[in-house]
Amino acid sequence: MSARLVFNVLAVGGICMFTGIMAHIGFSFGAYWQSMPPTTFLEWFSANAPLVGRTIPLFVIVSFIGLAGSLWYDWNDPWRRGLWLAIYACLVAIFIVTFAWHLPVNSQLLARTITPDQVPTLLDTWLNLHWLRVAIALLASVLSVIAISRSDAPAPNEDVGDFWR
Numbered sequence: 001m002s003a004r005l006v007f008n009v010l011a012v013g014g015i016c017m018f019t020g021i022m023a024h025i026g027f028s029f030g031a032y033w034q035s036m037p038p039t040t041f042l043e044w045f046s047a048n049a050p051l052v053g054r055t056i057p058l059f060v061i062v063s064f065i066g067l068a069g070s071l072w073y074d075w076n077d078p079w080r081r082g083l084w085l086a087i088y089a090c091l092v093a094i095f096i097v098t099f100a101w102h103l104p105v106n107s108q109l110l111a112r113t114i115t116p117d118q119v120p121t122l123l124d125t126w127l128n129l130h131w132l133r134v135a136i137a138l139l140a141s142v143l144s145v146i147a148i149s150r151s152d153a154p155a156p157n158e159d160v161g162d163f164w165r
Helices: 003-035 038-052 056-073 078-111 116-149
Strands: none
Touching: 003 038, 003 056, 003 078, 003 116, 038 078, 038 116, 056 078, 078 116
C-alpha cells in the first residue's frame, strides 16, 4: 500500500465520517431538541451536549492529515490540487460558521445564560446553520471522492480535456 493511498483513504474516510456525524446530529437530535419544552432542552443540553460532539475532533484531525498528504502528493497535478484546495476551503467555511456561531451559542447553552423564551428561535437558527455545515461537508465529501477517482490517463474513448476522466 502506498503512502499516497493511505493519505487518500484518510482524507476521504475522515471527511465522509465527519459529514455523517454532523448529519446524524442534525437528524437525530434536531427534531428531538425542537420537540422539548425550552426548560427541558436547556437541562438536557447542559447535561449531554459534551457527549454529542466528542468524536468530531477525531475525524477532523484524520481529515486534515489525509488532506495534507493528498495535497502534497498531488501538488503538481493542477486538477487534483484544485480539488484538494476546494475541500480545504469547504472545511475552513465549516470552521468559520462553527467558531463564529455554534461554539459561542453552545457555551451559552451549557452555562444556561439563555432564557427559555429565547430557545425556540435560537434553536431554529442553530439547526439552519448546522444544515449549512452539513451541506458544505457533503460537498467536500463528493469533491474528495472525485479527487481520488480521476484516472491519470484517459480511457481510449475519452477526450483528454474531459472533466470526468
